[in-house]
Amino acid sequence: MKPILTKLGFSEYKASAYITLLKLKKATPCEIAKHSKIPSSKIYEVLSWLYEKGYIMQVSQKPVIYEANNPKYVLGSEVKNRIEDLELLKKEIDVLKSDIEIVEKGTFSIIKGYEGFFKKMKEVTQRTKKTSIGIVQSWKTDREILDLEKEAIERKVSIRYLGPINAKTTPFVKARQEFGVDIKNYTSPLTRFAVWDSSILMISIKKDKEEDYMSLWIENEILSKIFEDYFENLWKLAEPV
Known part of the structure; x- marks a missing residue:
């Protein structure tokens, strides 16, 4: 799974944290850091990114416990969004190319x-x-x-x-x-x-x-x-x- 996550923009720490949480089902930040070997000084920053992106959810406040969302759905949704963004970008580039051909002469x-x-x-x-x-x-x-x-x-x-x-x-x-x-x-x-x-x-x-x-x-x-x-x-x- 890590190569797929890397292609989607995950850093080494972010990919490791997400995969670790998938294996643990539910875990605290300390447990995730321990099993993934991510430095404790980095784990909260990594988990915050995963949470904001919708890859994980917080299921308990005290203690703080996270659970990974199903990769089939969250990663599939991410790919779909990127395809849509690329299609829009392609249309913008096509317009830009036609403009450039006129201006550059x-x-x-x-x-x-x-x-x-x-x-x-x-x-x-x-x-x-x-x-x-x-x-x-x-x-x-x-x-x-x-x-x-x-x-x-x-x-x-x-x-x-x-x-x-x-x-x-x-x-x-x-x-x-x-x-x-x-x-x-x-x-x-x-x-x-x-x-x-x-x-x-x-x-x-x-x-x-x-x-x-x-x-x-x-x-x-x-x-x-x-x-x-x-x-x-x-x-x-x-x-x-």
Whole structure:
């Protein structure tokens, strides 16, 4: 049962207290703490949470005794409520997505730091329909971006990168080549940019510290075309892998 409770947001202590009370049928806070090995300094906070959420009920005032409510009903009700909340959230997101598509066209934004950069990369990669090109330096990435690029390849998106290939970068290069990314060897200490679907442009500005890293994001077909043409010229000259 503990894995189910964890998925529903129970902490280790809360799950242990609830399961212990189910086994004991009825018990005082001290008895629950003893059998569940929850510190006495935490047990009242844990039981208060379970009580407020409706997972347990108080059946005696003096001494205080709790009884667990039937998990089949209380957990089932919790799941049902969450499904309803998610359905409402999905409807709100669908409305939000349509609003964003109208607002974002022709936008310009500056993102500071790698965390924000990666979040934007993932969002753009998910909605790429035809092409993705870029000039990179460190091949810095994470597992989720690789998975999203693989999914894009499966959607017939053409992905091409220019970047330095050496002993340090080879593992990252091979990871992308395995699922169909086209890569050529190219080294430039200054140029770092990417273009998606001939309409979304990212220009990377490297700083000394990771938190100072900045990237410019522009949704403009004219500017994107200029950088796209520049990339194509470099692609012709770059060394095949």
